[in-house]
Amino acid sequence: MARPADLELASVTKSYGGTIAVDAINLKIKAGTYCCLLGPSGCGKSSTLRMIAGHEAVSDGDIALGNEIVNKLPPAKRGTAMMFQSYALFPHLSVRDNVAFSLKMKGVGKVDRSIKATEALKLVDMERYAERLPAQLSGGQQQRVALARALVTDPQILLLDEPLSALDPFLKIRVRAELKRFQRELGISFIHVTHSQEEAMALADLIVIMNNGKIEQAGTPREIFNAPASEFVARFIGGHNVLPVDGRTVSVRADRLSVSPGGGEGVAAAVRDVEYQGTAVYLSLATDAGIEMTAIVPERAFYQQPFETGDTVTVQWDPNDVHELSASA
């Protein structure tokens, strides 16, 4: 296995004939990090990944892997490997030949190729399917083969382009755990592009939230959830109420609001909707001024004092739970 290396992006920019997709971003990813690039579609996360992979040229700035600037190197020379969104397995080749493809291109002999491919398939527990064609495998199995194909080149960094988007919800959660386990066992960095904040929260050591080609915030999931840097981040990761207070914008976590029957001290609001979610109940609230809020109330607490749509309630929160937001982009 190759030695894990740090990745650094220095004011990396991508423009497509005038339109700027990635705007001078700086980012350091330490070796052995599970990093998720998170953002809405069109935010530049995929372009960033493809520049790291070497499938898009960098318009400006530098990408360094370890001590080497890799801007001009082709993908296979960078020490990165990419797992494509639709897996991009070669439909005419068996699972074994798919995994051995890069070795064949390098001119590795047939026997060595087969041994290394089998090893990689064992790693993802797919050696039993070596003779099958990709079309004869399920989505989850195809994904493991794609993973084996990427890992057979001993990459320092594995790049994953929305790897879970083609799977059904149950499989998604299982495969997610597998990805995390592979990353831990291999000790290399994974850079994973996703638009699902839930996926990013569950997987990442480092979440990088992007919007309009810029990085809004980079940090651990806990940092980001407890201290969103901007209004965009607070809204995008969810679970937050963005409120105007004295001309400033602040955020308060939805589960930190306490809701009591009308009349007490606090903000008066009307219950717009009550959503039962099992462990908790989600209340949609609106103040007289038209500010919308969501309160997450634990199930037991809610049913000790239930509300219905149309009730008038009082909303309170601890001043310690108020988080200041910087002016958002």
Add this chain to the structure above:
Amino acid sequence: MLEMKSRWAPYWQAAPLAIVFLIFFVLPLLVTLAVSFWTYTGYSIEPAFVGDNYATAFDKCLASLPDLCTTFRTYLSTLKFCLMVWLITLVLGFTIAYFLVFEIKSNNMRLILALVTTIPFWTSNVIRMISWIPLLGRNGVVNQWLMGVGLTSEPLDWLLYSNFSVVLALVHLNTVFMIVPILNSMSRIDKSLVEAAYDTGASGWQTLWNVIIPLSKTGIAIGSIFVITVVMGDFISIGLMGGQQIASAGKVIESQINALQFPIAAANAVVLLAIVLMIIWTLLRFVDIRKEL
């Protein structure tokens, strides 16, 4: 009632095409096969069941080996044209399809250019060939230009009524039959496969050889069948562009029909059919054509 209907419905739906095939394809073929065993004289044709026509078609061919008899020479020449035209149309068709699929980024442009390749089909086959004559003839445009520029001092004779002009015309007529099926299978190749090949370190040629050609195989096979069957049976192009001096299997059959010697013409047609079927059978052993359907 419903069950009855759904059980027979597919047959009714398939019936019109099946009947057309039966009347216009299977029946004439059977008649040809039957007639090939009849006997004929200078003025009559008699129903019979004799192998004389096949014997005549290959008259003294085995006895005179290793020298080739006329029939063998004719078939050899036809096969030679077929091979040359097949190779040239394959290279041209593959390259053009590749250009359209992988180099042209805009879908509209690709559609327009694909339609442009069909322009030769806007006029009839015969007109397309005749229009080569003023271009390639002794006093044609090409010769006058060559002499005008000073590349040659006298007109080149081999431009027209030669093997060259026959191959040129056949390539011109048939390249589009190669382009369309290859274009069809190539455009189904997921572009991310090309990227994945690049990601795993494959060079352009390696990607072509290991990914694009294998995935275009069915298109190549279908195009090859079109070209080979057309060229093997051709007599108009070879006659017109060869100045009626070049023999071909199709031309032999045509002249026998003109002489009203139907039984021997039928025998030759059956032999030609058998040869073409053998070529196609060989091709299909390499390719699973059902993938394309």
